[in-house]
Amino acid sequence: MLNPGFPLLLAALLGLILKARKIRYFLTAGALIISLILMFALPQDKILTTASFFDLELILNYISLTSRNIGLIFGLFALLVLVYGYSLLSLASLNLLNIFVGSSIAILFVGDYISFFFFWELISVAAFFLIYDKVEEKLRYTAEYYIIIHVLGGLSLLFGILLNYNFTGEIILAPPEAGLLFFIFGIAIKLGFLGFHVWIPKTYAAIPFQLAVLMAAYTSKVGVYALYRIVELETNIVAYFGLLNALGGILLAIFHSHLRIIISYSIISQIGYMIVGIGLSSQIAVTGGLFHLINHILYKGLLFMMAGTICYSTGFENLSDLGNLWKKTPLTFLAGIIATLSIAGFPFFNGYLSKALIKAGIDSQLLYYGLQLAGVGTSLLFIKVLYFAFLSKNNDPDIVKIPPLSMKLGMVLISAFMMLTAWNPAAVERLFQISPDVAYFSSSSILSGVLPFITALLLFPLLKKYISPHPEKVFQRDFFSKLGYSFINLDKKISQIHSGDLIRYLSWSLLALLVLLLIFLLAG
């Protein structure tokens, strides 16, 4: 039986021959639909396909409830992106999209570490080529940065896998018994943990916005999924790290004014929420974390679509260049409002249910108030975005290009879908097959959901002047690239000892002999 990700990968192979854009477009759409059908049709919790690598058994198809749910949203969102990007996605990027989304879906349904690692790396490679651009030097640099940091994470994961394999003799995808640190390091890079998060804003702010919409939904979420599958600790320490991420992401985001940088940093913060949910031991919180992942893909997708549409129609992406757009682009404004209320966890909007679930599962006061604080920050952040992009009268950019119908349709569809899930907790419980005793719409829950947003709304006028937009550059050398450059400089000095002088070379080989003999003489 085919792993649900494989139809897309096969489509990518087929795409090598089919060079017409329209055909590739519908090929991808068809493959996505097949993959969605497969997720539903295939039996759960059974090993369906195996392969072998040396004498190890690879489990290529194993559908569990969680992976199916995440897979569903992955597939669905890809379809929505296809709609949104109908006129934007290029011929090459369509095929790479197949591989990227295909491996992101496939990784959810594998049951052993080797195939897991394989798709883990394939995502990075596909993303590299998605970002890559032959002409634009900045994109080349971004792609290079992206793949270097992700392969670093991947290699760390590989080392962890090997340590675990060496310890247990098993490669089944289960919480490891050895080398946990390397697993965590690899996952931390993938999900953009604070400190390893640099690639997120760097990438998503630099690439074409239609790709940002697409890519933002997958890479870090695969990391979250890996965290869910692999890291299993007895304490709740992971949850506290998650809180750190949730708060840190907001702090980083709040002073920026480039639209997509803000949204990117808020990904980091939202991933913090998911980590909190997954890191807790209660089943409700874990489900809440995973459900938050699904919601997050939706509203973050909508936010990126909004940012993309603004960029498309005005040509600007920095809040300091924007303003007063609400009349000119009412639909985008509406999308922005829905997305903001969703990400803020406002009752009857998309993020509310998952946040309520997480909060229901929290057993410590610190985490609860920490998350509420992060909620205030998030609300503040996006009130800022809405205010400066749509309402403020500082600037008045013109509409350069009218967004095509497909972009609008994409936004409408995703908003509709979000509202649909937001009103229907029963469907969610069916999806996850849980029946938590959580009163979603009790007055205390609603109050807890409304409170952060109201607080932020009240705080915003006071803080406005501190966080007002300013021009900024997307490309800045961060810690990692400085480290890289200093390595290259050091390396240059090392390789300069090759002077081409034969006498020097000869004396090196004699020196090697002398050292060898000395070692033997002195140690013996």
Place this chain on the structure above:
Amino acid sequence: MHLPILLILIPLFTVFSLGLFAFFSKKYIIPLVFTSSLASTAIIFYFIFNRETRLPFSYNLGSWQPDLAINILVDHYTLVIFAAMGLMILLSVIYSLTEITRNKAKFYLLLNVLFVGIAGMVMTADLFNFYVFFEITSISSYALVAYNDKDISLEAAFKYLMLGTVSAVFLLLAIILTYMATGTLNMVLIPERLGNLPVLTRQILIAFYLIGLGVKFAIVPLHTWLPDAYVGVPITYNVLSSALIIKTQFFVLMRILYILFGLNFLQDNMITTILLVWGIFSMLFGHAAAFQQNNLKRLLGYSTIAQMGYVIIAFSLGTPAGIVAGSFHMVNHGIMKGAVFFAAGNLHKAAGSYQLNKMQGLADIMPKTSLIFVLLLLSMVGIPPLSGFASKWLILEAALEAGYLLPGFMIILGSFLSLGYYLSIIINIYTGEKDLSKKSSARAVGLKINEILPAAALTAVCIILGLYPAILTGLIDRAPEFLLEQLNYINIIIGG
């Protein structure tokens, strides 16, 4: 059964008769060379396919009794190099058909001398006979490095000659000392007699063997000839050097160390530890130096040095898993690097230069070759499902199994470093001009079938091996028996 000796005699016959054929008509050269390499390949595949029934196989020359004669033997460890030879001999000849335009007869003469040398080195069980074949290989290597007759290749050949000769002196010294101490050159008789020598003397012998052969398999800091030599030579030599010559020299060193001195001696007296540390150093240094190169061939040369580091690490673990992993990587790296060089040669046809900055924009001109190139480079980094990943997996597994965590970590670090410079190649090839009117100097060229075939075939092998690595491990999994167990080796020829 005279098959193993035929493996030496067929190319030798070609060497001697090439001049004769060329004297009458030049048009016989190619058919002759082709037939002989086809025959050699057939023999190799005969051994590979009939390995269970025919191996181990020994052959004593001159019908002398085995302890007196020069013996040549084929065992399961030999199959490691045989696997590489089976692919490379024919493909390199095919590729060279159009690459070599002047002095064809001489080129194929040297090429066949090289094949003689390699086949002899791999199979011989006599130390001095090994030295003779070592010299044959070396001389033809020097000549092939100088073959293009350009300043750069002549200088490189001179450096190679000097370094190679100095090292050969130590090798010869080691062989003479061994003979002095044991009174025989037969590799199956030496182990027993060598065991009586003082430890220090044996260690010193090992040091001489190491330096003597180390120059040839380019362990840092004895690697200095290699990057220079790689720049100005025909692609065919690049391929053969990376895939066969270097590997053969290391192969023989391992046989000398493990058979003559024995695993226990090596482990008790730090030799394996020294080799392990040295291998790590060599690997990291190779990667670090490759970072700074802007000539593609030079870069690939340093990368070969680094990749040999992995092989050295794997072999010095001294466990069966380590030997299998190292052998796997030897063959696999040969396949990958061979394909990379073939593809690089094709790219060169369009770019006219191996300087990376002059190779910009090639992806538009040669999309297929560029794609192959990218695949191969990713394989070298160890991205699954290409064969490079299988190598890394085996080596890492072997290292961790033997309890060497830090070396394992260093291998990971090395892979990470290698990504950096392979990326720079990919980025250079996949860089286009913003302004379409400003065409780069590269021009489209039609590739002939014999230029496409080797790269494509090896890439296919690389992908297949990545998906089914058991094909290759099935071939070499008995190699440790004949390397780590002295008795098994000795019994092939005497006793048993």
Place this chain on the structure above:
Amino acid sequence: MKKINFDKVFSFILVSLLGLFIMKVLYSVAGEEAARFTADHYISYGVDETGAINIITAILFDYRAFDTLGEATVIFTAASVVALLLPRHEASMLKTEFTPVVQQSIAFILPFLWIISIFLISYGHLSPGGGFSGGVIISAMSILIIFTYGYRYMTRRFNVKKLSLIEDIGALAFLTIGLAGIIAGGTFLANSQVGIYPGPPGELLSGGLMPLSNFAVAAKVGTGLSVIFLSLARED
């Protein structure tokens, strides 16, 4: 003051240290009671087993004939390489004119040299000499001719191409002799062990195929070295 080349100073120190070291090592090895298995066997049974009185030739062309084949290949390759790589210029250095006295006496000497070389080759298995030494004398003849009568005189009769041809034939002959061992039912290069006429030791016709091997190697070495010299002499 001239700048000191540190590389050179460094390598000087290195080489001296290494020299001292290796000397010490050699002393320690020489102290060992060397086993003399192979050498003893050659001395005790060499004549009986091979039929050649000259044990060196017996070793070169019977016990270790395979090494000889390899060494011949080395010379062959070297000759080819030299002919390939050296620049193609006509000789200008070797224009020294000798007096007729010299030319006449050399002309007188040459036949003797020829006879000596043939003797050394054909009696190689009986007395000191053999294919290698005979071949070297043949090449000495060509050197003498080039020096005395000039490069052009030599190349009119024997150019590199022709010499290489003879070399090829010599080498092929050696291979064929090796194959004779297979035909006789033994292995490659089998000679006395498969009973190819060991003869009574001391006779000219003895030692099986050894005399033939001597001739083959002599042809190869003589012409090979001549080719190397001819190629070198072309340099100006």
